Structure formats: structure tokens, C-alpha cells
Amino acid sequence: MKGVLKGIRKDPKKFGSSLDKFSVNEIVYYQYSRSDLHLISECDLKQYFFPVRKEYKRSLAANYFLELVDTVMPAEQANNEVYQLMLDCLKTLETIQDIDKLVYIFQIKILLLSGFSPHLDSCVKCGHKISGRVRFSLSSGGLVCPACPTAETTFTFISRGTVASIIHIEQSRWDKVLRLGLTTTVKSELKYILNNFLVYHLEKRIKSARFLTRETASEAPGRLH
Secondary structure, three states: OEEEEOOOOOOHHHOOOOOOOOOEEEEEEEOOOOOOEEEEEEEEEEEOOHHHHHOHHHHHHHHHHHHHHHHHOOOOOOOHHHHHHHHHHHHHHOOOOOHHHHHHHHHHHHHHHHOOOOEOOOOOOOOOOOOOOEEEEOOOOEEEOOOOOOOOOOEEEEOHHHHHHHHHHHHOOHHHHHOOOOOHHHHHHHHHHHHHHHHHHHOOOOHHHHHOOOOOHHHOOOEEO
């Protein structure tokens, strides 16, 4: 939702918080029926996540979480699962060493909760189980077996380990997900698949994503022309 803290410039002490990014606040506001900009009358800070702000890459990741949620979720519609996911990610981001892993977990979870999750348990075209090498189609939104055509002129092949990792993250509790180990190959494939899948289906780029990854299409794993 969007709101304005009316009078904060003249009297900053009027509010207990200035609503900094990636902070948790308790807010009282007046909802306007004819405008999407509401009047905030009270705002008190509850959580600030200081360690996230002290390190550049942690701050970048937090910005990415917020921007992605703002892009995929409709305005002014409560979603407790997405809210809890954001809290879990910000709390974990304070101490986790493998920030890239947390970003992949967040991408997979938010895709699932927003209804954009890729189809991975069978061929998205014919519904048959796929054995052997796995081909991923961005336009079709999931795995495609060798017998089914796709709109792409280039194909991306991903390992069974990457498919299994995505499914595990989708289906598991937060504490169990954090214990999952990711190989260098799986991380490389997740980076390419998830970033490009989001861009393709959201039809826009997440601005903060360019600071988290420098990989280009030509550097992607398993490309077959």
C-alpha cells in the first residue's frame, strides 16, 4: 500500500518511525476510497535489521526482495504467507554467509506463492514424465521432453540436481530449506533459470537484480543452439 506521513517535515517527533526500507512498523492510517495514497497518522518502528544495513551485498539483497514482492504482488491485498517469507528472509539475511543461496530460495518461494512457479514434475506440453537430460523452456514455463516442440530457437538444459533443489525448496519448511546444500553447478543453473524466468514472465526487469548478478545469456550453462 502507499501512504503519506503528513506533517513529518514540520514535526519529525510526531512519528516513531520514518518508514525506512526493509523495516517492520506498526502503522495506523486513514484509508481513502478515491485514492491509493492513504494518510498515515501513527507509525512505530518494531524491527530495523541493523546487520543487513551494515553490509553492501546484504543491503542489495534486501532491496531485491522488496522490489520483487512489489512487482509480483497486487496492491492492497493481504497475504500472510508472503509477509512471513519477507520476515524470514530479512531475519536470515542478518547472519547467513551464503547470500546468493538465500536469494535463490526467495525467488523460488515467491514464484510459488504468487502463482508463477515453473512446471517441473513432468513435461509442460504433453504431461509425460521426463527421463534423461532435462530441457527447460522459458516460453512454456517449465520442463519440455525431447519429443515436444517449443517456441525457442535455443534450449537450456538443466541438471536433475537443479530440478530436485527447486522442488525441495518449494515443498519444505524454512528451517529445512536453509540446511539444503547447493553445488556450484546447481547455483549457476539456478541463477540463469530463475533470473531469466522472472524477466520473461513478468515482462520487466527487476532493477536491483543487476547488482546481484553479472551473468549474461552467453555465459549461461547448458545452452544448445
